[in-house]
Amino acid sequence: MSNQTIRIKKLNVLAKTPLHGSETAAGYDLYAATDFPIWIHPHETVKVGTGLSMEIPDGYWGAIFARSGLATKMGLRPTNCVGE
Numbered sequence: 001m002s003n004q005t006i007r008i009k010k011l012n013v014l015a016k017t018p019l020h021g022s023e024t025a026a027g028y029d030l031y032a033a034t035d036f037p038i039w040i041h042p043h044e045t046v047k048v049g050t051g052l053s054m055e056i057p058d059g060y061w062g063a064i065f066a067r068s069g070l071a072t073k074m075g076l077r078p079t080n081c082v083g084e
Contacts, residue, residue: 006062007055015051030064045079 018028033051
């Protein structure tokens with residue numbers, strides 16, 4: 001397996017670099033770039049920015065999946081419904 005570099009640019013001071021949640025994690029955790037609470041009401045769609053820009057290498061694919069315990073317990077998911 002080859003190692004590839006994903007270039008990440010922080011677009012604002014609130015942006016956090018994605019991190020592995022554990023040593024065996026398949027992906028990285030993303031964080032909201034906000035300094036205020038976000039309220040999402042039932043059946044409401046809200047855009048939440050990460051404050052990041054990423055350059056995915058050719059031949060690779062980047063996606064966002066709702067896989068955290070919070071997402072599962074609270075019924076939160078991306079609007080494309082991946083990771084249910």
